[in-house]
Amino acid sequence: MLIFGDRGTGKSTAVRALASLLPPLRSVEGCAYNCDPGRAAGLCPTCRARHAAGAKTLPARSIAAPVVDLPLGATEDRVAGALDIERALARSEKAFEPGLLARANRGFLYIDEVNLLEDHLVDLLLDVAASGENVIEREGLSIRHPARFVLIGSGNPEEGELRPQLLDRFGLSVDVTTPKDVAQRVRAVKLRDAYDRDPEVFCAEWEGEEAKLRRRIVAARKRLPLVETPDAVREAAAALCVALGADGLRGEMTLLRAAPPCAALDGKAEVAMAHLRSVAPSALRHRLRRNPLDDVGSGLRVERALEELPV
Amino acid sequence: MPQAARQPPDVWTDAVAAAAALAVDPHGLGGAALRAPAGEARAAWIARLRGFMGPAGGASWVQVPAEASDLQLLGGLDLERTLAEGRPASQRGALARADGGVLAVAMAERMAPSAAAIVAAALDQGTVPAARDQDAAPEQARFCVVAQDEGIAADERPPAALIERLALHLDLSALTHRDLLEVGGFDIPAARLRLRDTMVPDAVVEALCAAADALGVGSDRAALLAVKLARAAAALDGVAAGEVHAAFAARLALGRGRRVCRPSRSRLRRTKRLPLPRTTLRAIPPPPIPIRFAGWMTRWCRRRPRPSRPTSLR
Numbered sequence: 001m002l003i004f005g006d007r008g009t010g011k012s013t014a015v016r017a018l019a020s021l022l023p024p025l026r027s028v029e030g031c032a033y034n035c036d037p038g039r040a041a042g043l044c045p046t047c048r049a050r051h052a053a054g055a056k057t058l059p060a061r062s063i064a065a066p067v068v069d070l071p072l073g074a075t076e077d078r079v080a081g082a083l084d085i086e087r088a089l090a091r092s093e094k095a096f097e098p099g100l101l102a103r104a105n106r107g108f109l110y111i112d113e114v115n116l117l118e119d120h121l122v123d124l125l126l127d128v129a130a131s132g133e134n135v136i137e138r139e140g141l142s143i144r145h146p147a148r149f150v151l152i153g154s155g156n157p158e159e160g161e162l163r164p165q166l167l168d169r170f171g172l173s174v175d176v177t178t179p180k181d182v183a184q185r186v187r188a189v190k191l192r193d194a195y196d197r198d199p200e201v202f203c204a205e206w207e208g209e210e211a212k213l214r215r216r217i218v219a220a221r222k223r224l225p226l227v228e229t230p231d232a233v234r235e236a237a238a239a240l241c242v243a244l245g246a247d248g249l250r251g252e253m254t255l256l257r258a259a260p261p262c263a264a265l266d267g268k269a270e271v272a273m274a275h276l277r278s279v280a281p282s283a284l285r286h287r288l289r290r291n292p293l294d295d296v297g298s299g300l301r302v303e304r305a306l307e308e309l310p311v
Numbered sequence: 312m313p314q315a316a317r318q319p320p321d322v323w324t325d326a327v328a329a330a331a332a333l334a335v336d337p338h339g340l341g342g343a344a345l346r347a348p349a350g351e352a353r354a355a356w357i358a359r360l361r362g363f364m365g366p367a368g369g370a371s372w373v374q375v376p377a378e379a380s381d382l383q384l385l386g387g388l389d390l391e392r393t394l395a396e397g398r399p400a401s402q403r404g405a406l407a408r409a410d411g412g413v414l415a416v417a418m419a420e421r422m423a424p425s426a427a428a429i430v431a432a433a434l435d436q437g438t439v440p441a442a443r444d445q446d447a448a449p450e451q452a453r454f455c456v457v458a459q460d461e462g463i464a465a466d467e468r469p470p471a472a473l474i475e476r477l478a479l480h481l482d483l484s485a486l487t488h489r490d491l492l493e494v495g496g497f498d499i500p501a502a503r504l505r506l507r508d509t510m511v512p513d514a515v516v517e518a519l520c521a522a523a524d525a526l527g528v529g530s531d532r533a534a535l536l537a538v539k540l541a542r543a544a545a546a547l548d549g550v551a552a553g554e555v556h557a558a559f560a561a562r563l564a565l566g567r568g569r570r571v572c573r574p575s576r577s578r579l580r581r582t583k584r585l586p587l588p589r590t591t592l593r594a595i596p597p598p599p600i601p602i603r604f605a606g607w608m609t610r611w612c613r614r615r616p617r618p619s620r621p622t623s624l625r
Contacts (some may be wrong), residue, residue, distance in 0.1 A: 006529050006530065007471065007472070007475050007529075008475055008529070008530025008532035008533060009529070009530070010532050012435070031389075050385045069432055069440060071381075071425060071428045071429050071432060072424050072425045072427075072428035073438065073471075074425075085388060086388055086399045088391075089393055089394070089399065090393070090397075090398050112428065112472075113428075113472070116424070161545060182517070182520050182521050182524050185520045185523070185524065185531060185534060186516055186517050186520045188531050189516060189519075189520060189531060189534045189535045189538055190513075190516055192531075192535050193511070193516075193535060193538055193539070194541075196339065197507060214576060253579050284323070
C-alpha cells in the first residue's frame with residue numbers, strides 16, 4: 001500500500017495502530033522468522049528441520065503483528081540479511097544473520113519516504129512482497145526463507161517521483177491530505193497529547209472501541225472465503241479499467257481482490273457495485289498515465305469514470 | 312518564565328526560556344534546532360542548557376558528528392576491539408548513551424538523511440531502532456536533540472525529517488555578546504514535578520491549532536509540539552497555560568523553520584508586478600510582429616515612460 005501525504009499527518013501512527021489492532025499471532029518460540037507453528041508449509045529452514053526431526057508440535061508463543069521500520073539509508077545487507085560477521089570472526093562459523101525482511105515476516109514493513117529509497121532496494125522489496133520468499137545467494141550463502149508481509153510505503157509525491165513500474169506494483173494507494181478543518185486538527189492534537197501524558201489510561205479508555213473493531217475484522221476474515229463476486233461486477237471492473245486507460249491487468253486484479261474484503265467487512269455474502277466504487281479510487285489512482293498538461297488529479301478522474309459506469 | 316508581558320519579546324530572553332522549557336520536558340519536546348554560527352551566543356546558550364539539565368554527571372551529553380555512521384549511532388560490533396581481543400566486543404551506540412540526556416549534533420546542516428532518519432525513529436519510539444538481537448528488549452533511548460545548524464544560506468538546513476520532530480526553532484545568528492544578559496528565575500526541578508498536572512485549556516489548544524493553520528504549517532506534529540511547549544512554559548510558572556505561554560509557544564514552535572512554502576497572496580501580487588531587469592529584457596528576442604504594425608509599435612514604445620528600477624524589494 002502506498003500512502004501519499006505531507007509530513008506530520010499521522011501516516012506511521014496509523015500503520016502502528018493497525019498492527020496493534022490485529023489479533024496477536026502465534027509464532028514458534030525462538031524463531032527469527034516468526035514462523036506459524038500451525039502451518040507446516042511456510043516454515044523456515046530451521047523450523048522445518050525441527051518438525052522433520054520428529055517434534056510433533058513446535059513450542060509456540062504469542063506475539064503482536066510485527067511492524068518493521070525500514071530506515072532510509074538501509075543497505076541491502078541489512079534488509080535482506082547477510083553473513084553473520086560476529087560469528088565468523090569469533091567462532092569462524094559461516095552463518096546467516098537474518099535481516100529486516102525476516103523480522104517483518106507475517107507483519108508489516110513500513111518505509112518512510114519510499115520515493116527517496118534507492119531503486120534496487122525498492123525492486124528487491126517488491127519482488128519479495130510479490131513472491132513471499134526471500135532468496136539469498138551471496139557470500140557463499142544459499143538461503144531461502146519465508147517473507148510474507150504487507151509493504152506500506154509513504155511519501156510526499158512533490159519531493160520525488162516513483163517510477164511508473166514501481167507505482168504499479170503497489171496494490172492500493174491512499175491520499176492523506178492535511179486536515180483543512182481546524183476542529184479536526186484540534187481533536188487530533190488533544191487525543192495525542194492525552195496519550196502522551198498517560199498511555200495506559202488512554203489505552204484502557206479506548207480498549208472497548210478497539211475490541212469492537214478487532215472482532216469485526218476477525219469475523220470478516222472468517223467470512224471472506226465465502227464471498228462471491230458476480231459477473232456483473234467483474235464486467236464493471238473491466239469496463240472501468242478500460243475507460244480509465246490503466247496499463248496492464250494489475251489494476252483490474254487489484255480491484256477484484258480488494259472488493260470482496262470490503263463486502264466481508266460489511267457483512268454481505270456477495271460483492272455489490274457499492275463495494276467496487278469504494279475501492280476503485282484507492283486501487284486505480286496511482287496507476288493512471290498522467291497527462292502533464294492536465295490539471296485534474298487522478299483521484300477525480302477515477303471518480304468521473306465511476307459516475308459513467310452503469311449502476 | 313519571567314513575566315514580561317508588556318515588553319516586546321527579545322530573542323535572547325526567548326532562547327533562555329526555551330532552554331529552561333526543554334530541560335523541564337526533554338523527551339516530549341524533542342529538542343532544539345539551533346541556528347547560529349560557532350561563537351559566543353551559541354556557547355552561552357549551550358552552557359545555559361547544560362546548567363538547566365542538571366549538575367554534571369546527572370544528564371548525559373553525547374556529541375555526534377554530522378557524518379555519524381549507523382554503527383556509531385546504533386551500536387554494534389566493535390571491529391577493532393574484536394580483532395584485537397579475539398572475541399566479539401560490542402560498543403554502545405550514541406543513542407543508547409544519550410538516554411535521559413541530550414544528543415548534540417554538530418554541523419547538523421550536513422547531516423545525512425539516513426542518519427537523520429535513524430535519530431527521528433529513536434525520537435518517535437523512545438528506543439534504539441532496529442536492535443540487532445530480536446529477542447532482547449530494545450534499549451531505552453529517551454533523549455532530546457540539539458541540532459547545531461551552522462548553515463548560512465537559506466537552503467542549508469538540517470534534514471527536514473529531523474527538524475520536524477524538534478519543538479524549538481531558535482535563530483541566534485543576529486546576537487552579539489552585548490545581548491547575552493543574565494536571565495534567571497527558573498526552578499527546573501519544581502517545574503518537572505508540576506509538569507504532569509499542568510493544564511492546557513481547550514482555548515489554548517484551539518488558538519495554537521488556528522495559528523498553525525494560518526501560518527501554513529500543515530503538520531499536526533508541529534501543533535502538538537506547540538501545545539507541549541506551552542505546557543512546559545506554564546509548568547515553569549506554576550500556573551495553567553495562558554495567553555502568554557501560547558504566544559511563546561507559537562513564536563518558537565511555529566516559527567520560520569517550519570513554514571510550508573506556500574507564498575501568501577500579497578507576496579504573489581508583488582512578484583507579478585516587479586518589472587524584469589533591463590538585461591533580461593534585452594536577452595528576450597522580440598516576438599515576430601507583422602510588418603504593418605511594426606512602425607506603430609516602435610513609436611508607441613518610445614512614447615511610453617520607461618519603468619524605473621526598483622530601489623527596495625518590499
